[in-house]
Amino acid sequence: MNQSxxxxxxxxxxxxxxxxxxxxxxxxxxxxMPKPTAYRLLSALESCRFLYKTKETEHDSRYRLGLKLLELGSLVSDQLELREIALPYMEKLAQQINEAIHLVIVTQDEATYIEKVESNRALRLYTRIGKSTPLYIGSGPKLLLAFLPEDQQEKILTEDKLYFLGDHQPVHRKSLIRELEKIRQEGYACSTGEQDADTTGISYPIYDHSGSVVAALTVSGLSSHFEGENVTFIKTSTKNKAREISTQLGYRGEGFAG
Structure with missing residues (x-):
């Protein structure tokens, strides 16, 4: 790790x-530490807005914490609020459908799993809170990608190489773009075997008070559980819980299809 x-x-x-x-x-x-070293490090922190200089003289300088820390603290606070609000609904959903439930958000150019509720099944999927994956693999990440602003989408879609996680097969960019358009039209995302073999994921968006998609509510389990009337029940239950969480976050729109 960089010591500086x-x-x-x-x-x-x-x-x-x-x-x-x-x-x-x-x-x-x-x-x-020597003053020249301290000054160099402080200057770097100042340039990134972690500190700001309140006074500077020929012989000394004075510093305070910068607004960048307030911005980051606000992001952490928002995530904690989202998890706190979503968790009871995730637990109820897990009881209804007995599959693993995840809460997924965008962090930089990746999807990160920030909350999870397990099913009661003997065979469980291996996922962990804090896990990050590319935004083009799995129902939750792809749903988030579909609702990102165009410039962020473009940045990810123009990466040199897009690969599936397991078999490292290339992702076909044109097919992915068509799939993202379908997700936006239908209001939900579905994937099979993209992160784990023989598993299916279904995801619905969670909106905040401004109408922005801030998270994906994702159901994951063995593909054999996602068939016939059961998959209809899973979709309806997940959509309803995503709507309820969104309402708690102040959303008043009609953004739920599927």
Whole structure:
């Protein structure tokens, strides 16, 4: 791991409720590092808006925590609120259909699983909270990709190589674009065998108060469970719970098809 990055981030820990503003001299002393080194690291943090300089003289500078930390803190808070709101509905859905339920969001250019409720079945899927996958593999990630702004979609779709996870077979870009359009039209996503063999996933969008898709509510299980009347029941139940979660987040639109 890059030691300079670690040293820079440790400087942020020096700022506390009692020490909301520190000088270069104080930071250098408390971090036990030469002033030129401290200044270089502080300048890097300042350029990324983790710190801002409140005063600078010929002999010293003063720093406070920057707004970038507030932005990141707000994102974490939003994720925690989403998980807290969604979890009871996920647990009810798991009881109704007895399949694994996941909550998936976009982090940078990947899909990340931030919550999970297991089924009661003896054979369970291996997924974990914090797992990240490409946005073009699996029903949850593809649903999120389908509702991303065009510029973000374009960035992902123009990557040099797109591969499925398991067999590393190439993803056909034109087919994927057609599938994303179908997801937007139908209002849900379905995939089979894309992350794990013989498994199926069905996902519906979760909207926030602004009408933006902020997460995917995903049901996953053995493909043999997703047949006939049962798959209709799974789809209806999942869509209803996605709508209920969205309502709790302030959504008042009509964005649920499927």
């Amino acid at each position: 990055v670690i040293k820079a981030l440790k400087l942020l820990d020096l700022f506390t409720e009692d020490q909301q503003e520190l000088t270069l001299k104080e930071i250098s002393h408390q971090a036990n």
